[in-house]
Amino acid sequence: MQAHETYQFGPFRFDPAEHTLLREGSAVALTPKALEMLKLLVQNSGHLVRKEEIIAHVWPDTIVEESNLNVIIHALRKALGDDPGASKYIETVAKRGFRFVGEVTKANGLIPPPMAPASAATLPYGQTQVTTPQETAYEPGRRRASYSRDRWIAAALVVGLGLTLVIWRANRPPTVSSLATSIAPKSIAVLPFRILSAEKGDDYLSLGLADALITSLSQTRQVVVRQTGAVAKYQSAAIDPLAAGREQGVDVVLEGQVQRIGDRVRVTARLVQTSDGTALWADRFDEKFTNIFAVEDLIAEKVARTTIRTMTGRNDDARLTKSYTTNSDAYEAYLKGRYFWNKRTVESLNRALEYFQRAVSQDPNYSLAYVGLADTYTLLSFFTLASPNDAFPKAKAAAEKALAIDDTLAEAYAALGQVKSFYEWDWAGAEEQFQKGIALNPNQPLLHHWRSLNLLAMGRLDDARAEMQRALQLDPLQLITNVNLGRIDYYQGRYDEAIKQYQRALDLDKDFMRTHLRLGLAYVQERRYQEALVEYNKALEIAGDTPQINAHIAHVLAVSGKKTEALTALAKLQELAQRQYVPPYDIALIYLGLGDKEKAFEWLEKAYSDHSTEMIYFKVDPMFAPLGSDPRYESLLRRMHLS
Numbered sequence: 001m002q003a004h005e006t007y008q009f010g011p012f013r014f015d016p017a018e019h020t021l022l023r024e025g026s027a028v029a030l031t032p033k034a035l036e037m038l039k040l041l042v043q044n045s046g047h048l049v050r051k052e053e054i055i056a057h058v059w060p061d062t063i064v065e066e067s068n069l070n071v072i073i074h075a076l077r078k079a080l081g082d083d084p085g086a087s088k089y090i091e092t093v094a095k096r097g098f099r100f101v102g103e104v105t106k107a108n109g110l111i112p113p114p115m116a117p118a119s120a121a122t123l124p125y126g127q128t129q130v131t132t133p134q135e136t137a138y139e140p141g142r143r144r145a146s147y148s149r150d151r152w153i154a155a156a157l158v159v160g161l162g163l164t165l166v167i168w169r170a171n172r173p174p175t176v177s178s179l180a181t182s183i184a185p186k187s188i189a190v191l192p193f194r195i196l197s198a199e200k201g202d203d204y205l206s207l208g209l210a211d212a213l214i215t216s217l218s219q220t221r222q223v224v225v226r227q228t229g230a231v232a233k234y235q236s237a238a239i240d241p242l243a244a245g246r247e248q249g250v251d252v253v254l255e256g257q258v259q260r261i262g263d264r265v266r267v268t269a270r271l272v273q274t275s276d277g278t279a280l281w282a283d284r285f286d287e288k289f290t291n292i293f294a295v296e297d298l299i300a301e302k303v304a305r306t307t308i309r310t311m312t313g314r315n316d317d318a319r320l321t322k323s324y325t326t327n328s329d330a331y332e333a334y335l336k337g338r339y340f341w342n343k344r345t346v347e348s349l350n351r352a353l354e355y356f357q358r359a360v361s362q363d364p365n366y367s368l369a370y371v372g373l374a375d376t377y378t379l380l381s382f383f384t385l386a387s388p389n390d391a392f393p394k395a396k397a398a399a400e401k402a403l404a405i406d407d408t409l410a411e412a413y414a415a416l417g418q419v420k421s422f423y424e425w426d427w428a429g430a431e432e433q434f435q436k437g438i439a440l441n442p443n444q445p446l447l448h449h450w451r452s453l454n455l456l457a458m459g460r461l462d463d464a465r466a467e468m469q470r471a472l473q474l475d476p477l478q479l480i481t482n483v484n485l486g487r488i489d490y491y492q493g494r495y496d497e498a499i500k501q502y503q504r505a506l507d508l509d510k511d512f513m514r515t516h517l518r519l520g521l522a523y524v525q526e527r528r529y530q531e532a533l534v535e536y537n538k539a540l541e542i543a544g545d546t547p548q549i550n551a552h553i554a555h556v557l558a559v560s561g562k563k564t565e566a567l568t569a570l571a572k573l574q575e576l577a578q579r580q581y582v583p584p585y586d587i588a589l590i591y592l593g594l595g596d597k598e599k600a601f602e603w604l605e606k607a608y609s610d611h612s613t614e615m616i617y618f619k620v621d622p623m624f625a626p627l628g629s630d631p632r633y634e635s636l637l638r639r640m641h642l643s
Contacts, residue, residue, distance in 0.1 A: 208335030245274035413437030551586030558593030
């Protein structure tokens with residue numbers, strides 16, 4: 001007889017050589033693939049076995065979807081009587097793989113001699129009797145007969161399991177992955193998911209899940225992904241997905257529905273070719289809400305496999321399904337944070353801050369949530385809702401924390417680059433951070449956008465234009481990028497071209513406050529003061545009563561000769577500054593319009609100490625050209641490292 005190893009765990013005895021699993025002497029029905037997977041897990045007991053390793057081992061010559069792996073794991077758990085919530089044998093390591101956690105004992109077994117084939121007599125449905133040609137007292141022969149009987153039972157159960165799987169697959173939405181080899185899409189737009197939940201408060205899942213998928217899919221260099229800001233407008237609009245895809249200028253669109261019912265979430269997703277409406281892939285996921293991040297991973301991976309003809313290897317797969325958190329509460333808080341952050345209103349930014357803080361408190365190693373914190377603090381300063389001296393140090397700490405956790409996160413380099421540019425005036429340091437982010441993800445349009453603004457502040461206008469145009473190539477409908485392309489024309493003194501670009505941006509969205517504000521500034525330089533006032537008032541109507549817009553209104557009143565009205569507006573802002581943050585830069589702007597150089601420089605010094613965000617354009621802003629001959633102007637430039 002030949003000795004070989006068997007494994008004992010709990011009431012189970014597993015014999016890999018015989019391909020049998022016994023529970024207290026009775027055979028447990030498992031498919032060959034399930035037994036092969038069990039062998040891999042048991043022989044690596046206590047160690048993580050990654051998903052890609054399992055797929056490569058169990059399906060060595062076949063391309064399969066991860067859902068196949070999940071079906072086998074489910075079958076194994078059912079056979080072992082395992083509970084995924086409190087695993088006795090197979091532990092799920094979210095987004096990475098599985099670990100066999102049961103106590104395993106190795107034992108030497110003896111392979112019994114071969115027996116004559118058994119014959120089966122059919123009994124009533126569900127029963128099978130196995131008899132041997134002759135009975136014998138030889139014990140190994142009895143064991144062999146038991147094995148034969150058990151294998152007939154197992155075979156019947158396998159057929160039943162196979163039929164169950166066929167029925168299960170027949171009731172799923174079709175997966176048309178075979179078409180992936182015939183196309184090579186280069187760009188994709190992930191539309192906000194339609195909410196079907198009857199429960200209130202689930203709106204955040206619409207844009208939040210889309211944002212999470214955009215983050216995952218953006219990790220690949222092979223497909224350009226439209227960013228959240230470009231698709232957010234479709235959240236409340238009943239628009240045809242194909243029309244949205246064509247408007248975005250992408251090859252494929254991912255659309256879907258999400259429904260939360262109690263503690264479960266159901267997500268359906270469909271990948272559609274925008275040229276002819278061909279469905280390239282569709283699937284449905286029905287999970288406990290605690291596994292929402294696993295649902296996101298499955299969608300991201302399947303979309304990537306469908307849209308990308310050839311993956312560059314395991315590194316890309318790992319990046320696409322990278323685990324940022326395994327804490328479902330933290331993930332839910334992060335989704336809500338991004339949902340409110342993308343709204344970009346006073347109330348929504350404060351709520352976004354609250355949710356991102358909640359996410360990092362629930363998972364202190366959640367790198368993306370720290371990026372969310374950094375982004376929110378930065379916007380609070382941009383929207384003059386917090387002073388730079390208060391907001392940017394917090395943004396920097398959050399960005400550095402994110403990079404300490406994950407130094408491959410392009411979004412974190414973008415956040416840190418903004419701090420170095422807008423607050424520290426470390427132009428070279430900002431350039432380094434943006435370049436690091438671009439090296440990790442060259443298809444991220446906002447990285448090119450922020451780098452462009454840093455180059456703009458330094459006076460490298462041609463380089464800034466090239467970077468802004470690159471950002472627009474990657475995302476033609478990104479509003480802020482369209483607006484800031486006009487800003488480069490404005491700083492180059494090409495006011496007519498700037499006005500045309502701002503008007504093109506208004507065609508994309510007439511309710512974007514920044515467009516009206518920048519258009520008003522261009523009108524001021526052309527001395528079209530009444531038109532400037534119209535644009536400023538539109539901006540005020542959209543954004544509400546904000547110091548920045550009121551300061552520009554006071555400035556245009558001053559330069560158009562309405563000094564009394566300008567002084568009244570100035571007094572209101574100074575009174576408001578007693579109760580909330582008002583950028584000193586805005587006060588300096590009004591004094592500049594009034595022609596009071598002394599007061600203008602006095603407040604510019606305060607803006608320098610305050611690090612007012614608009615100060616970074618001091619070198620190129622034509623509004624401050626009248627101060628250019630004053631030594632104090634050059635002193636400010638020198639101290640800002642812009643001389």
